[in-house]
Structure formats: C-alpha cells, structure tokens
Amino acid sequence: MTAQTKTDHPESGGIVVRAIPFSFDEDINPVWHPLRPEWSHMANGASLTMPYLEPFLIKTVREALKNASNQQLKEDVHGFMAQEGNHFQNHRRYNEILKRHYPDLSDVEEEMAEDYRKFQKKSLRWRLAYSAGFETMTMGMTEWLIEERRDLFGKADPSVSSLILWHMVEETEHKNVAYDLYEDLYGSYWPRSWGLIRGSFHVAWSSRKGYIRMLKRDGLWNKLGSRLKVWQMVMRFLIKASPAMFRSLVPGYHPSKVQDPIWVSRWTTAYADLPENMIPLLNTTDPDIPAQFVQ
Template sequence: MQTRTPPALQILPRRPDLALPDPLPRHWHSNDPFKTHFFNAMSVLFPDGERYFIDSVRLFRDQISDTDLQQQIRGFIGQEGHHSREHLEYNQRLRELGYDIDALESTVKKRIRFVQKNFSAERQLAGTVAMEHFTAIMADLLLREPQWIDGAVRPMQSLWRWHALEETEHKAVAFDVYMQVCGDRRILRRAMRQATFFFLKDVTRGMWHMLRKDGKLTDLPMMWRGMRWLWGRNGFFRKLVGVYRDYYRRDFHPWQHDNRDLLDQYAPAFASALVR
C-alpha cells in the first residue's frame, strides 16, 4: 500500500462559482430534515475549524525545509481558506432560516481559544491531524458512494463534492508536517480521541437544534430513518469505522488509503475553478 504522500501530488486551490440558493431550501437534501441538518451541522464547524487548521500548520511552516511539502502547505492554506469563506456564506443562509448559528459557533470559538492558549503548538497541530483524518474519510465516502449526497439540490451537491475533493488532495499535509517536527504518535492518538468526542458532540448538538427549530424532533418515523441512515448496518458512520481505526496503527499514513482514482474522477468537473 501507499505509505507516503505521492511525490507528484499537486494541491491547488479552487474557487468554484457555486451560486448557493438564496434563500436556501429548508430541507435541501432529498426534502429530508435529518439528512439536511447532518450536513448543516458540519458546515457550522468549518469556518472556525479550518482557520484553526491553517493557524496550527503555520506555527511550523518555517521549520519545513522540504520544498515539496512547502508547496503542499501553500496549497493546503489556500484550499482551507476558500472552504472557510464558502461555509461562512452557507452558514449565513442558515441564519436567515432562523437557526441560532451564532450560539452553535460560540461553543467552537471558545474551545479553539482555550486550546490555542493552553496547549502546546505540537498538540494544536495534532488536533488538526486528527480532524483532517475525519474529514478525509468522510470525503472519500461522499466521492466513492455518490448516493450519500444524491438527492440534494444541485448547488449543494457541488459544494460538498468540491470540498470533499480538496480534503482528499490535502489529507496528509498536516500529518507530514507533524511527523517532521514532532512525530510522537501517542499525542496523535490522544488528539483523535478528543477530536472524536467533540466532533460527534458538536454535530449532534447542531442537528438537534435545527430539528427542534423545525418541530421535527418528535417526528419519530423520520428520526428512526435518519438514525438508521447515519448509524445503521450500512449507515454513513458505520461505513467509516474501519478506516477511522487505521489512524491508531503504529505505521499509519493518510495515503495508505490511496484514492487518487477519485481525484482523477472528480477534479475535471472543477478544473475551470483552479486558482493559479
């Protein structure tokens, strides 16, 4: 299996003209509140989360002498910056639908401020490595099995596939930086346990808020179908268990999950959006 970042890999930011619906349909994914708010709740986390990822990598940028990795860092920062801006617009659409996005974001902002004040630079970067693995394996599933986003309105399909494509491209950047400047896998494993807890907590909190606002928490058949879609035998999260656990291996590298075939498949659709 591939055990290091492919040497010819290019990480190039894109700025697609997504033209998000305005107003955003309240249940834009298959007219299903549960599916819609699962993705919405993740979007709430991205603007502040991705700025944190950029900041944590920048803490070590000057210590990297590898020219290929330096170029990949530039691509990583550019891609994450565009993601943050696009999700700010997305989240504003959610505000306009009446959801308390400020309250949901406040929890994330406070946690990030605490981490940046109290954690070492190495632990901050380890947190980014952990969350980049999360986003990478979810991105792989969205691209490999299109049914998870099929049924969404077209601009939202494009947004999530563009995001997934770029998360796949840069999935090893933070990891490679960390291994050059620190390399302690015990810190990485601890960071993943913490990241898993807070990611699931924050996504669940966001979903519950939006479902409650819609008056859907008491729609038991809809909630049952949604929980099966997410956690059932062939559910979204259940499909991620194996690749999630690979992170804890002693020899783990993100490109052991070599999915360059998906880059070849999806990149042409966004070729016109490349920022040179």
C-alpha cells in the same frame, strides 16, 4: 452558473487551489435534500463548524510551518492553507443563509468560537495532533460521501451537493499535509492517536449541537421516526469512517497508502476542462451523479 473567478493552478507541491465562489439562492431551502430532512440538517450542522474549525487548522499549520525542515512539505502547507481558506469562506456564505431560518444557530457558533479560543492556548503539539487527527477522519468521510453519493445527494439541491463534494475532493488532495507536518515536528504516536479521537469527537459533537437546533425548529427532533433516521445516518457514517480511523492507528500507517476514490480523479479532470467563469455544479438528477458539470 457563472463564477467571478476560476483559479486552476498548483499553489505548491501539486496541490491545486480553486477559488470557487459557490452561489446560493437566498431562498434556498435548508432541507436541501427534500427526501432526507434529517441528513440535510446533519450536513448543515457540519457546515456550521467549518468557519471555526478550518481557520484553527490554518493558524496551527502556519505556526508549525516555521519549524518544518522539508521544502516540499512547506510548499504543500501553503497549498493546504489556501484550499482550507476557500472551503470555510464558501461554507460561511451558506451558513449565513441558514441562520436567517434558524437564528439560534448563532449561540452554537459562539460556543464553537469559545472552544477554539481555548484550543488556541494549548501547545503546538496538541493543536497539530488535533489537526492531523481530524484530517485523517475526513478520509473516511470522503469515501462514504462519494461511494454513497447517489443516495446522499441524488435529487438534492445541486449547489449544496456540489459544495460538499468539492470540499471532499480537496480534502483528498491535501490528505497527507497535516499528518506529515506533525511527523516532521514531533512524530510521537500517542499524542497523534489522541488527536484523532479528540478532533473527530469534538467536530462531531459541535455538528450535533447545530443539527439538533434545526431539527427542533422544524418539529422533527421529538418524533421517533425522525430520531431513528438520525441514528441510522450516524451508524452509516461510523461503519464507513471507522475503518479509516482504525487503520490510521496502525504503526507504519501513512495517508498516502490509502487509495483515493476514482470519482475524485474524474472530478479533477472535469474541473480542469471546465470553461472559464463556471461554477462546477454536479447534475444531481442523474442517478449516478457523474463527475461532470452542468453548463
């Protein structure tokens, strides 16, 4: 599949900004993993939050950037903002297709927009702690999604699967930035710890509102078997993500101390070798879902 542009260069500080316009079939099935409808909609709910969460993160770090003291950190912040901007634009493109199937998702979006309007009025320290906290939680999410990619994305739609895993690769690349910016400006332990809890819970709750709407529309939410699968997936996530969250609460913690999944480096290497104008679609029919792209 071809892309309009392919940008493969460090925006700053070694953070690579990839302007990838993922393409989604207008007739794509929102249950993009046919064997896992509940998981499909849980991921769809997370996607729904991105065009509200990530602009909030960008605005917050842009404001904090004015007071940053470290030149390298300033450059990294620019890379962070560029990557996050590309993320939410791709998710928004996919979300517009979702809303054609589930029009009442617009109500959930308005609730999220209102939440972030309120958050924007809070202090910069609060907003930056929320941002650093959420970015810390994504490290656990990345580990889970990549380590269990065979089960979570095997035989699923390659465009949605590739979007999610690309997003996780870049979350790994800029994992230090929001944390370092908070430490540079404030460095206070308890607000950052509260930000981790508040940011993680808020995004998870917002995602839940979205996937419940979709599961209800599909007639699944009131079925015991379907509800159990949702809770099973929640527990799988908590079991995998909680260690990442708890270790971030240990004094002396820093995201750079956490080893990145090997698959991430393999993805970045494969992308660097990708021909011009190609969207990095993964082969989800391969049982291992290797970090190489279908051309």
